Amino acid sequence: MSRAKIRTKLPTKSADPTVDIELTVNGERVSAEVSTRMLLSDFLRHELGLTGTHVGCEHGVCGACTVLINGVAGRSCLTFAAQAAGCEVRTIESVANKDGTLHPLQEAFRDCHGLQCGYCTPGMIMNILSSFNSSAPLDLSDEGIRDIISGNLCRCTGYQNIIAAVRQAAKAMSLG
Amino acid sequence: MKPPPFEYCAPRSLKDAVELLAADPSAMVLAGGQSLIPALNMRFAAPSRLIDIQHVEGLKGVVIEGGNIIVRAMTRHRELELNDEVFRANPLIRETMAHVAHVPIRNRGTVVGSLCHADAAAEMPSILLVTDGSVVTESPRGRREIPAADFFQFHMTTSREPDEIVVEAHFPVLPQGAGWAFEEFTRRHGDYAIAAVAAIVTRAGATDVVSLSACGVASRPIRLTVCEQIFAAQGFTDASFKAAGEAAKEYVTAPDDIHATNDYRRDLLASLVVRAVEKALTRSR
Numbered sequence: 001m002s003r004a005k006i007r008t009k010l011p012t013k014s015a016d017p018t019v020d021i022e023l024t025v026n027g028e029r030v031s032a033e034v035s036t037r038m039l040l041s042d043f044l045r046h047e048l049g050l051t052g053t054h055v056g057c058e059h060g061v062c063g064a065c066t067v068l069i070n071g072v073a074g075r076s077c078l079t080f081a082a083q084a085a086g087c088e089v090r091t092i093e094s095v096a097n098k099d100g101t102l103h104p105l106q107e108a109f110r111d112c113h114g115l116q117c118g119y120c121t122p123g124m125i126m127n128i129l130s131s132f133n134s135s136a137p138l139d140l141s142d143e144g145i146r147d148i149i150s151g152n153l154c155r156c157t158g159y160q161n162i163i164a165a166v167r168q169a170a171k172a173m174s175l176g
Numbered sequence: 177m178k179p180p181p182f183e184y185c186a187p188r189s190l191k192d193a194v195e196l197l198a199a200d201p202s203a204m205v206l207a208g209g210q211s212l213i214p215a216l217n218m219r220f221a222a223p224s225r226l227i228d229i230q231h232v233e234g235l236k237g238v239v240i241e242g243g244n245i246i247v248r249a250m251t252r253h254r255e256l257e258l259n260d261e262v263f264r265a266n267p268l269i270r271e272t273m274a275h276v277a278h279v280p281i282r283n284r285g286t287v288v289g290s291l292c293h294a295d296a297a298a299e300m301p302s303i304l305l306v307t308d309g310s311v312v313t314e315s316p317r318g319r320r321e322i323p324a325a326d327f328f329q330f331h332m333t334t335s336r337e338p339d340e341i342v343v344e345a346h347f348p349v350l351p352q353g354a355g356w357a358f359e360e361f362t363r364r365h366g367d368y369a370i371a372a373v374a375a376i377v378t379r380a381g382a383t384d385v386v387s388l389s390a391c392g393v394a395s396r397p398i399r400l401t402v403c404e405q406i407f408a409a410q411g412f413t414d415a416s417f418k419a420a421g422e423a424a425k426e427y428v429t430a431p432d433d434i435h436a437t438n439d440y441r442r443d444l445l446a447s448l449v450v451r452a453v454e455k456a457l458t459r460s461r
Contacts, residue, residue: 016181036184036226037216058177059214066280072254073280077177078213082184083206083228127280136258150365151278 063152073130114165116156179216210285306389355460421446
Protein backbone atom coordinates (compact mmCIF):
# COMPACT_ATOMS: atom_id res chain seq x y z
CA MET A 1 0.00 0.00 0.00
CA SER A 2 1.43 3.33 -0.99
CA ARG A 3 1.13 6.12 1.44
CA ALA A 4 0.86 9.80 0.48
CA LYS A 5 4.02 11.65 1.34
CA ILE A 6 3.72 14.27 4.01
CA ARG A 7 4.72 17.58 2.51
CA THR A 8 7.07 19.22 4.98
CA LYS A 9 7.52 22.45 3.09
CA LEU A 10 4.60 24.49 1.79
CA PRO A 11 5.06 26.51 -1.38
CA THR A 12 5.96 30.06 -0.41
CA LYS A 13 4.28 31.60 -3.40
CA SER A 14 1.05 30.88 -5.19
CA ALA A 15 1.19 30.12 -8.89
CA ASP A 16 -1.80 32.42 -9.45
CA PRO A 17 -1.54 35.42 -11.73
CA THR A 18 -1.17 38.53 -9.61
CA VAL A 19 -1.99 42.21 -9.86
CA ASP A 20 -0.59 45.23 -8.01
CA ILE A 21 -3.23 47.25 -6.23
CA GLU A 22 -3.31 50.46 -4.25
CA LEU A 23 -6.32 51.51 -2.24
CA THR A 24 -7.35 53.32 0.92
CA VAL A 25 -8.60 51.21 3.80
CA ASN A 26 -10.01 53.01 6.83
CA GLY A 27 -8.15 56.14 5.78
CA GLU A 28 -4.77 54.44 5.35
CA ARG A 29 -3.04 53.97 1.99
CA VAL A 30 -2.40 50.31 1.31
CA SER A 31 -0.52 48.77 -1.59
CA ALA A 32 -0.10 45.07 -2.23
CA GLU A 33 0.50 42.43 -4.84
CA VAL A 34 -2.53 40.15 -4.77
CA SER A 35 -3.78 37.12 -6.60
CA THR A 36 -6.22 38.23 -9.30
CA ARG A 37 -8.88 36.00 -7.76
CA MET A 38 -8.46 37.30 -4.22
CA LEU A 39 -11.79 38.47 -2.87
CA LEU A 40 -11.85 41.80 -1.10
CA SER A 41 -13.16 40.01 2.02
CA ASP A 42 -10.10 37.74 2.06
CA PHE A 43 -7.80 40.65 1.35
CA LEU A 44 -9.15 42.58 4.33
CA ARG A 45 -9.07 39.60 6.67
CA HIS A 46 -6.01 37.63 5.62
CA GLU A 47 -3.71 40.27 4.20
CA LEU A 48 -4.59 43.27 6.35
CA GLY A 49 -5.69 41.40 9.48
CA LEU A 50 -8.99 43.29 9.59
CA THR A 51 -11.01 40.33 10.82
CA GLY A 52 -13.99 42.43 11.88
CA THR A 53 -15.40 41.90 8.38
CA HIS A 54 -17.07 38.51 8.64
CA VAL A 55 -17.54 35.95 5.91
CA GLY A 56 -20.75 33.97 5.89
CA CYS A 57 -21.97 32.55 2.61
CA GLU A 58 -19.46 33.89 0.06
CA HIS A 59 -22.11 34.28 -2.60
CA GLY A 60 -23.80 37.50 -1.65
CA VAL A 61 -26.79 36.22 0.27
CA CYS A 62 -26.00 36.73 3.97
CA GLY A 63 -24.56 40.25 4.04
CA ALA A 64 -22.03 39.52 6.83
CA CYS A 65 -19.11 40.75 4.70
CA THR A 66 -20.68 44.12 3.83
CA VAL A 67 -18.20 47.02 3.81
CA LEU A 68 -18.30 50.55 2.42
CA ILE A 69 -16.73 50.93 -1.01
CA ASN A 70 -16.46 54.61 -1.94
CA GLY A 71 -19.02 55.38 0.73
CA VAL A 72 -21.70 52.88 -0.25
CA ALA A 73 -22.37 49.40 1.08
CA GLY A 74 -21.10 46.53 -1.01
CA ARG A 75 -20.46 42.84 -0.56
CA SER A 76 -16.72 42.31 -0.06
CA CYS A 77 -17.19 38.63 -1.00
CA LEU A 78 -18.60 39.71 -4.38
CA THR A 79 -15.80 42.15 -5.09
CA PHE A 80 -12.26 41.27 -6.12
CA ALA A 81 -9.48 43.09 -4.33
CA ALA A 82 -8.35 44.07 -7.84
CA GLN A 83 -11.69 45.83 -8.46
CA ALA A 84 -11.22 47.87 -5.30
CA ALA A 85 -7.94 49.34 -6.59
CA GLY A 86 -8.16 53.11 -6.28
CA CYS A 87 -11.21 52.87 -4.04
CA GLU A 88 -11.79 54.02 -0.51
CA VAL A 89 -12.86 51.07 1.61
CA ARG A 90 -14.21 51.35 5.14
CA THR A 91 -14.69 48.42 7.49
CA ILE A 92 -16.23 47.96 10.91
CA GLU A 93 -12.82 48.73 12.48
CA SER A 94 -13.26 52.36 11.43
CA VAL A 95 -16.67 52.90 12.99
CA ALA A 96 -15.97 53.41 16.72
CA ASN A 97 -14.35 56.65 17.80
CA LYS A 98 -10.55 56.80 18.14
CA ASP A 99 -10.80 56.87 21.96
CA GLY A 100 -12.68 53.58 21.88
CA THR A 101 -16.13 54.99 22.61
CA LEU A 102 -18.83 53.56 20.41
CA HIS A 103 -20.53 55.12 17.40
CA PRO A 104 -24.20 55.98 18.12
CA LEU A 105 -25.28 53.07 15.90
CA GLN A 106 -23.10 50.62 17.84
CA GLU A 107 -24.35 52.17 21.08
CA ALA A 108 -27.94 51.62 19.92
CA PHE A 109 -27.26 47.97 19.03
CA ARG A 110 -25.94 47.46 22.56
CA ASP A 111 -28.80 49.34 24.25
CA CYS A 112 -31.51 47.53 22.28
CA HIS A 113 -29.90 44.06 22.39
CA GLY A 114 -29.60 44.20 18.61
CA LEU A 115 -27.06 41.37 18.65
CA GLN A 116 -26.45 38.06 20.33
CA CYS A 117 -23.60 36.10 18.72
CA GLY A 118 -22.50 39.19 16.78
CA TYR A 119 -21.55 37.40 13.59
CA CYS A 120 -23.87 39.42 11.37
CA THR A 121 -23.35 42.69 13.25
CA PRO A 122 -20.40 44.21 11.31
CA GLY A 123 -22.25 43.73 8.02
CA MET A 124 -25.46 45.09 9.53
CA ILE A 125 -23.68 48.18 10.88
CA MET A 126 -21.88 48.96 7.60
CA ASN A 127 -25.06 48.49 5.58
CA ILE A 128 -27.14 50.66 7.91
CA LEU A 129 -24.46 53.38 7.94
CA SER A 130 -24.57 53.37 4.14
CA SER A 131 -28.34 53.90 4.24
CA PHE A 132 -27.90 56.71 6.79
CA ASN A 133 -25.43 58.41 4.43
CA SER A 134 -27.45 57.81 1.26
CA SER A 135 -29.19 60.55 -0.68
CA ALA A 136 -32.27 58.29 -0.82
CA PRO A 137 -34.99 59.25 1.67
CA LEU A 138 -34.71 57.37 4.99
CA ASP A 139 -37.90 55.49 5.89
CA LEU A 140 -37.90 54.73 9.60
CA SER A 141 -41.18 52.82 9.65
CA ASP A 142 -40.88 49.13 10.58
CA GLU A 143 -41.33 48.29 6.91
CA GLY A 144 -38.72 50.82 5.82
CA ILE A 145 -36.14 49.54 8.31
CA ARG A 146 -36.87 45.95 7.34
CA ASP A 147 -36.19 46.96 3.76
CA ILE A 148 -32.83 48.50 4.75
CA ILE A 149 -31.67 45.35 6.57
CA SER A 150 -33.32 42.88 4.18
CA GLY A 151 -29.95 42.00 2.69
CA ASN A 152 -28.46 40.96 6.04
CA LEU A 153 -29.33 37.67 7.67
CA CYS A 154 -29.35 37.28 11.45
CA ARG A 155 -30.05 33.89 13.00
CA CYS A 156 -30.19 35.10 16.64
CA THR A 157 -32.27 38.16 17.24
CA GLY A 158 -35.43 37.73 15.22
CA TYR A 159 -34.66 41.23 13.89
CA GLN A 160 -37.07 43.10 16.23
CA ASN A 161 -34.26 44.45 18.37
CA ILE A 162 -32.22 45.43 15.34
CA ILE A 163 -35.18 47.44 14.04
CA ALA A 164 -35.39 49.19 17.42
CA ALA A 165 -31.63 49.86 17.31
CA VAL A 166 -31.79 51.41 13.83
CA ARG A 167 -34.61 53.70 14.95
CA GLN A 168 -32.82 54.73 18.13
CA ALA A 169 -29.58 55.41 16.28
CA ALA A 170 -31.33 57.48 13.61
CA LYS A 171 -32.93 59.53 16.38
CA ALA A 172 -29.61 59.96 18.21
CA MET A 173 -28.00 61.08 14.95
CA SER A 174 -30.96 63.40 14.12
CA LEU A 175 -31.73 61.57 10.87
CA GLY A 176 -35.04 60.96 9.12
CA MET B 177 -16.52 29.26 -2.37
CA LYS B 178 -13.34 30.63 -3.92
CA PRO B 179 -13.11 31.54 -7.61
CA PRO B 180 -10.84 29.59 -9.96
CA PRO B 181 -7.69 31.37 -11.16
CA PHE B 182 -7.90 33.76 -14.10
CA GLU B 183 -5.91 36.47 -15.83
CA TYR B 184 -7.18 39.93 -15.05
CA CYS B 185 -7.01 43.11 -17.04
CA ALA B 186 -8.58 46.52 -16.65
CA PRO B 187 -8.45 48.36 -19.99
CA ARG B 188 -9.02 52.11 -20.14
CA SER B 189 -10.48 52.33 -23.64
CA LEU B 190 -13.34 50.51 -25.34
CA LYS B 191 -11.06 49.69 -28.28
CA ASP B 192 -8.68 47.84 -25.95
CA ALA B 193 -11.55 46.04 -24.23
CA VAL B 194 -12.99 44.90 -27.57
CA GLU B 195 -9.57 43.69 -28.75
CA LEU B 196 -8.94 41.79 -25.52
CA LEU B 197 -12.29 40.04 -25.70
CA ALA B 198 -11.89 39.22 -29.40
CA ALA B 199 -8.43 37.77 -28.75
CA ASP B 200 -9.59 35.27 -26.14
CA PRO B 201 -12.80 33.29 -26.73
CA SER B 202 -12.94 32.09 -23.12
CA ALA B 203 -12.54 35.54 -21.58
CA MET B 204 -15.49 37.19 -19.83
CA VAL B 205 -16.44 40.79 -19.22
CA LEU B 206 -16.59 41.91 -15.57
CA ALA B 207 -18.75 44.94 -14.76
CA GLY B 208 -20.26 45.06 -11.25
CA GLY B 209 -19.74 41.35 -10.74
CA GLN B 210 -22.86 40.76 -8.66
CA SER B 211 -23.96 37.83 -10.84
CA LEU B 212 -20.59 36.79 -12.25
CA ILE B 213 -18.64 36.63 -8.98
CA PRO B 214 -21.17 34.33 -7.23
CA ALA B 215 -21.00 32.13 -10.35
CA LEU B 216 -17.21 32.13 -10.08
CA ASN B 217 -17.25 31.50 -6.32
CA MET B 218 -19.48 28.50 -6.92
CA ARG B 219 -17.31 27.53 -9.90
CA PHE B 220 -20.18 27.58 -12.38
CA ALA B 221 -17.91 29.65 -14.58
CA ALA B 222 -14.17 29.40 -15.21
CA PRO B 223 -13.08 32.10 -17.67
CA SER B 224 -9.45 32.27 -18.76
CA ARG B 225 -9.48 36.02 -18.31
CA LEU B 226 -11.67 38.70 -16.79
CA ILE B 227 -11.86 42.01 -18.61
CA ASP B 228 -12.83 44.53 -15.96
CA ILE B 229 -14.58 47.39 -17.77
CA GLN B 230 -15.02 49.69 -14.77
CA HIS B 231 -12.25 52.04 -15.95
CA VAL B 232 -13.22 52.07 -19.62
CA GLU B 233 -13.84 55.61 -20.73
CA GLY B 234 -17.36 56.46 -21.88
CA LEU B 235 -19.17 53.57 -20.21
CA LYS B 236 -20.49 55.44 -17.18
CA GLY B 237 -23.75 57.30 -16.65
CA VAL B 238 -27.23 57.67 -18.04
CA VAL B 239 -28.54 60.06 -20.68
CA ILE B 240 -32.08 60.62 -21.92
CA GLU B 241 -32.00 61.23 -25.65
CA GLY B 242 -34.28 60.70 -28.62
CA GLY B 243 -37.05 59.09 -26.58
CA ASN B 244 -34.68 56.62 -24.93
CA ILE B 245 -33.09 56.30 -21.53
CA ILE B 246 -29.58 55.30 -22.56
CA VAL B 247 -27.99 53.28 -19.79
CA ARG B 248 -24.27 52.78 -20.29
CA ALA B 249 -22.58 49.54 -19.34
CA MET B 250 -21.07 50.62 -16.01
CA THR B 251 -24.26 52.25 -14.67
CA ARG B 252 -25.06 50.65 -11.34
CA HIS B 253 -28.63 49.61 -10.56
CA ARG B 254 -28.86 52.03 -7.66
CA GLU B 255 -27.75 54.95 -9.81
CA LEU B 256 -30.58 54.36 -12.28
CA GLU B 257 -33.07 53.73 -9.47
CA LEU B 258 -32.37 57.03 -7.69
CA ASN B 259 -32.16 59.15 -10.85
CA ASP B 260 -35.17 61.52 -10.75
CA GLU B 261 -35.05 62.31 -14.46
CA VAL B 262 -35.22 58.60 -15.21
CA PHE B 263 -38.15 58.30 -12.82
CA ARG B 264 -40.04 61.05 -14.65
CA ALA B 265 -39.25 59.51 -18.05
CA ASN B 266 -40.08 55.92 -17.12
CA PRO B 267 -41.38 55.36 -13.56
CA LEU B 268 -41.66 51.62 -14.20
CA ILE B 269 -37.89 51.37 -13.79
CA ARG B 270 -37.79 52.60 -10.17
CA GLU B 271 -40.80 50.52 -9.21
CA THR B 272 -39.15 47.40 -10.61
CA MET B 273 -35.70 48.13 -9.25
CA ALA B 274 -36.97 47.83 -5.67
CA HIS B 275 -37.34 44.10 -6.40
CA VAL B 276 -33.81 43.61 -7.75
CA ALA B 277 -31.85 41.92 -4.92
CA HIS B 278 -30.91 44.26 -2.04
CA VAL B 279 -29.47 47.76 -1.91
CA PRO B 280 -25.83 46.64 -1.31
CA ILE B 281 -26.09 44.43 -4.41
CA ARG B 282 -27.74 47.25 -6.38
CA ASN B 283 -24.93 49.58 -5.28
CA ARG B 284 -22.40 47.40 -7.11
CA GLY B 285 -24.34 45.50 -9.79
CA THR B 286 -24.94 47.05 -13.20
CA VAL B 287 -28.16 47.13 -15.20
CA VAL B 288 -26.44 46.05 -18.41
CA GLY B 289 -24.66 43.25 -16.54
CA SER B 290 -28.00 41.94 -15.32
CA LEU B 291 -29.39 42.06 -18.87
CA CYS B 292 -26.36 40.13 -20.18
CA HIS B 293 -26.60 37.57 -17.37
CA ALA B 294 -30.21 37.08 -18.55
CA ASP B 295 -31.54 34.99 -15.70
CA ALA B 296 -35.05 33.93 -16.77
CA ALA B 297 -36.43 35.10 -13.41
CA ALA B 298 -34.57 38.44 -13.33
CA GLU B 299 -36.62 41.62 -13.34
CA MET B 300 -34.77 44.07 -15.59
CA PRO B 301 -34.81 41.89 -18.74
CA SER B 302 -38.62 41.86 -18.53
CA ILE B 303 -38.60 45.68 -18.37
CA LEU B 304 -36.41 45.95 -21.47
CA LEU B 305 -38.84 43.58 -23.17
CA VAL B 306 -42.09 45.26 -22.15
CA THR B 307 -40.84 48.71 -23.19
CA ASP B 308 -39.57 47.40 -26.55
CA GLY B 309 -36.06 48.44 -25.62
CA SER B 310 -32.78 47.27 -27.06
CA VAL B 311 -29.10 46.81 -26.33
CA VAL B 312 -26.14 48.11 -28.30
CA THR B 313 -23.01 45.99 -28.69
CA GLU B 314 -19.50 46.77 -29.81
CA SER B 315 -17.17 44.26 -31.49
CA PRO B 316 -14.33 44.24 -34.04
CA ARG B 317 -17.14 44.16 -36.64
CA GLY B 318 -18.56 47.44 -35.37
CA ARG B 319 -21.67 48.49 -33.50
CA ARG B 320 -24.95 46.60 -33.55
CA GLU B 321 -28.34 47.23 -31.97
CA ILE B 322 -30.30 44.19 -30.81
CA PRO B 323 -34.01 44.56 -29.93
CA ALA B 324 -34.96 43.05 -26.56
CA ALA B 325 -37.27 40.59 -28.33
CA ASP B 326 -34.24 39.08 -30.12
CA PHE B 327 -31.72 39.49 -27.30
CA PHE B 328 -33.12 37.12 -24.67
CA GLN B 329 -32.88 33.59 -26.04
CA PHE B 330 -32.96 31.26 -23.07
CA HIS B 331 -32.13 31.17 -19.36
CA MET B 332 -28.71 32.85 -19.11
CA THR B 333 -28.37 32.91 -22.89
CA THR B 334 -28.54 35.96 -25.13
CA SER B 335 -27.91 36.59 -28.81
CA ARG B 336 -24.73 38.49 -27.94
CA GLU B 337 -21.83 37.01 -29.93
CA PRO B 338 -18.81 35.93 -27.85
CA ASP B 339 -16.73 38.84 -29.16
CA GLU B 340 -19.39 41.49 -28.49
CA ILE B 341 -19.44 43.78 -25.48
CA VAL B 342 -22.84 45.25 -24.61
CA VAL B 343 -22.09 48.95 -24.15
CA GLU B 344 -25.59 50.39 -23.76
CA ALA B 345 -29.16 49.46 -22.98
CA HIS B 346 -31.93 51.66 -24.39
CA PHE B 347 -35.10 51.83 -22.30
CA PRO B 348 -37.77 53.83 -24.16
CA VAL B 349 -39.40 56.74 -22.34
CA LEU B 350 -43.04 55.93 -21.49
CA PRO B 351 -45.69 57.71 -23.59
CA GLN B 352 -47.32 60.75 -21.95
CA GLY B 353 -50.04 59.66 -19.54
CA ALA B 354 -49.16 55.98 -19.67
CA GLY B 355 -49.87 53.91 -16.57
CA TRP B 356 -47.36 51.39 -15.28
CA ALA B 357 -47.04 48.61 -12.74
CA PHE B 358 -44.65 45.88 -11.69
CA GLU B 359 -46.10 43.07 -9.59
CA GLU B 360 -43.88 40.33 -8.25
CA PHE B 361 -44.23 37.37 -5.94
CA THR B 362 -41.26 36.01 -3.98
CA ARG B 363 -41.01 34.23 -0.65
CA ARG B 364 -38.25 36.51 0.61
CA HIS B 365 -37.45 40.13 -0.09
CA GLY B 366 -34.86 40.46 -2.84
CA ASP B 367 -35.15 36.96 -4.26
CA TYR B 368 -35.53 36.25 -7.94
CA ALA B 369 -39.18 36.26 -9.00
CA ILE B 370 -41.24 33.10 -8.64
CA ALA B 371 -43.39 35.06 -11.06
CA ALA B 372 -43.58 38.74 -11.92
CA VAL B 373 -45.51 40.87 -14.41
CA ALA B 374 -44.70 44.26 -15.88
CA ALA B 375 -47.58 46.25 -17.37
CA ILE B 376 -47.87 49.47 -19.32
CA VAL B 377 -51.29 50.88 -20.21
CA THR B 378 -51.48 53.70 -22.75
CA ARG B 379 -54.97 55.19 -23.01
CA ALA B 380 -55.90 56.40 -26.46
CA GLY B 381 -59.68 56.24 -26.52
CA ALA B 382 -60.74 53.43 -28.79
CA THR B 383 -57.19 52.18 -29.17
CA ASP B 384 -55.90 51.53 -25.66
CA VAL B 385 -52.56 49.76 -25.76
CA VAL B 386 -51.56 47.28 -23.09
CA SER B 387 -48.01 45.92 -22.99
CA LEU B 388 -47.32 42.97 -20.71
CA SER B 389 -44.23 40.94 -19.93
CA ALA B 390 -43.47 38.27 -17.37
CA CYS B 391 -40.39 36.71 -15.80
CA GLY B 392 -39.84 33.61 -13.69
CA VAL B 393 -42.41 31.56 -15.60
CA ALA B 394 -40.56 30.41 -18.73
CA SER B 395 -37.05 29.79 -20.05
CA ARG B 396 -36.67 33.52 -20.67
CA PRO B 397 -38.60 36.75 -20.08
CA ILE B 398 -41.70 36.71 -22.30
CA ARG B 399 -44.27 39.10 -23.74
CA LEU B 400 -47.85 38.06 -22.94
CA THR B 401 -49.08 38.89 -26.42
CA VAL B 402 -52.40 37.04 -26.22
CA CYS B 403 -53.30 38.91 -23.01
CA GLU B 404 -52.34 42.21 -24.66
CA GLN B 405 -54.65 41.39 -27.59
CA ILE B 406 -57.56 40.53 -25.28
CA PHE B 407 -57.38 43.96 -23.61
CA ALA B 408 -56.94 45.68 -27.01
CA ALA B 409 -60.03 43.95 -28.39
CA GLN B 410 -62.30 43.95 -25.33
CA GLY B 411 -61.18 46.94 -23.26
CA PHE B 412 -61.10 46.76 -19.48
CA THR B 413 -64.09 44.74 -18.32
CA ASP B 414 -64.53 41.99 -15.75
CA ALA B 415 -64.72 39.55 -18.64
CA SER B 416 -61.51 40.80 -20.30
CA PHE B 417 -59.55 40.65 -17.02
CA LYS B 418 -60.77 37.10 -16.47
CA ALA B 419 -59.95 36.08 -20.04
CA ALA B 420 -56.49 37.67 -19.88
CA GLY B 421 -55.75 35.87 -16.60
CA GLU B 422 -56.76 32.54 -18.12
CA ALA B 423 -54.72 33.24 -21.27
CA ALA B 424 -51.66 34.09 -19.15
CA LYS B 425 -51.65 30.60 -17.65
CA GLU B 426 -50.78 29.11 -21.03
CA TYR B 427 -47.48 31.00 -21.04
CA VAL B 428 -46.14 29.14 -18.02
CA THR B 429 -43.60 26.58 -19.17
CA ALA B 430 -41.38 26.50 -16.06
CA PRO B 431 -41.38 22.99 -14.64
CA ASP B 432 -42.09 22.25 -10.97
CA ASP B 433 -39.16 23.41 -8.88
CA ILE B 434 -38.23 23.86 -5.23
CA HIS B 435 -40.19 27.15 -5.10
CA ALA B 436 -43.43 26.34 -6.89
CA THR B 437 -45.25 23.80 -8.99
CA ASN B 438 -46.26 24.51 -12.55
CA ASP B 439 -49.92 24.69 -11.47
CA TYR B 440 -49.10 27.16 -8.73
CA ARG B 441 -47.17 29.38 -11.14
CA ARG B 442 -50.10 29.32 -13.59
CA ASP B 443 -52.51 30.61 -10.95
CA LEU B 444 -49.95 33.07 -9.69
CA LEU B 445 -49.31 34.53 -13.15
CA ALA B 446 -53.06 34.91 -13.78
CA SER B 447 -53.42 36.88 -10.52
CA LEU B 448 -50.36 39.02 -11.19
CA VAL B 449 -51.56 39.95 -14.69
CA VAL B 450 -54.90 41.14 -13.29
CA ARG B 451 -53.22 43.01 -10.43
CA ALA B 452 -50.62 44.67 -12.69
CA VAL B 453 -53.10 45.80 -15.33
CA GLU B 454 -55.52 47.14 -12.70
CA LYS B 455 -52.75 49.13 -11.08
CA ALA B 456 -51.38 50.43 -14.39
CA LEU B 457 -54.90 51.41 -15.43
CA THR B 458 -55.47 53.52 -12.30
CA ARG B 459 -52.17 55.30 -12.94
CA SER B 460 -52.94 56.06 -16.60
CA ARG B 461 -54.47 59.30 -17.75
